[in-house]
Amino acid sequence: MTRPSWAPEGIDLDRPSASRVYDFFVGGMHNFEIDRTLARQIEAFTPNVAETMRANRDLLRRCVRFLVDAGIHQFLDIGSGIPTVGNVHEVAQAVNPSARVVYVDIDPVAVAHSRAILDGNPAATVVHADICSPDAILSDPEVARLLDFDQPVAVLMLGVLHFVPDDADPAGCVARLRDVVAPGSYLAITHATADGQPDEVLEAQKLSGRTSTEIVLRGKPEIAEFFHGWTLLDPGLVHLPLWRPENPSDIGEHPERSGAYGGVARKD
Numbered sequence: 001m002t003r004p005s006w007a008p009e010g011i012d013l014d015r016p017s018a019s020r021v022y023d024f025f026v027g028g029m030h031n032f033e034i035d036r037t038l039a040r041q042i043e044a045f046t047p048n049v050a051e052t053m054r055a056n057r058d059l060l061r062r063c064v065r066f067l068v069d070a071g072i073h074q075f076l077d078i079g080s081g082i083p084t085v086g087n088v089h090e091v092a093q094a095v096n097p098s099a100r101v102v103y104v105d106i107d108p109v110a111v112a113h114s115r116a117i118l119d120g121n122p123a124a125t126v127v128h129a130d131i132c133s134p135d136a137i138l139s140d141p142e143v144a145r146l147l148d149f150d151q152p153v154a155v156l157m158l159g160v161l162h163f164v165p166d167d168a169d170p171a172g173c174v175a176r177l178r179d180v181v182a183p184g185s186y187l188a189i190t191h192a193t194a195d196g197q198p199d200e201v202l203e204a205q206k207l208s209g210r211t212s213t214e215i216v217l218r219g220k221p222e223i224a225e226f227f228h229g230w231t232l233l234d235p236g237l238v239h240l241p242l243w244r245p246e247n248p249s250d251i252g253e254h255p256e257r258s259g260a261y262g263g264v265a266r267k268d
């Protein structure tokens, strides 16, 4: 296939990517037929997958509003994805125009598209990096330019840690950031799970191995471990629609069918 103008040179057009599959599920335009094919195959095994991904995006918006209300004006959003409607900087800067946001993603399409939409926004930027290299993120000049680690920062890891296998030490990466951020900082995590899901979800998980970032489904206790050293805030680690819903439509009929958990914690 020919490379569309928005896709950077050098990307593998024959391999689906997690960020573009997610973009398809949340109604974005930056995906290829190979991504849509994989998305449909995943959906055949887990019909509520698109709903879970939209619930993730809705939680992101509620969470950012909550954090701005809590006085946070600096965001480090790791695994930020291809920008779609309601990105962190849009939600945060709508409430506090001086909010600063650094997006980080491993996917070149996500980075290129983020760079394009952030052009002309001096308070938001994007960095191409791996969550498994926290020191590379922390020492990036763009991170140093926008974020002051002597002040509280919100670290967002929404829908990303399930792409990190145990042998890459995801808990160690989270802990490294915990040790660097100032007291009063926050950590938000959403993470896919097989808890409460039909067995077919495991077939969908295997399909994710066609991308360069295979999904690792973790149970609630394992996901809760990522918050070690932080104080988990109410309502704790819950199915996505149950995290501080703002109206009944956020909850839907069967929140427990959401294939992911979410939680927000503070560093005391």
Ligand SMILES: C[S@@+](CC[C@H](N)C(=O)[O-])C[C@H]1O[C@@H](n2cnc3c(N)ncnc32)[C@H](O)[C@@H]1O
Residues within 6 Å of the ligand: 018, 019, 022, 056, 057, 060, 078, 079, 080, 081, 082, 104, 105, 106, 107, 110, 129, 130, 131, 132, 157, 158, 159, 160, 163, 164, 213
């Ligand atoms: C499901 S999307 C989530 C996007 C956004 N955070 C949200 O919740 O709406 C996951 C993103 O994580 C990125 N990702 C996967 N593995 C990563 C890694 N090791 N380091 C940084 N980003 C990663 C993918 O490229 C993708 O853009």
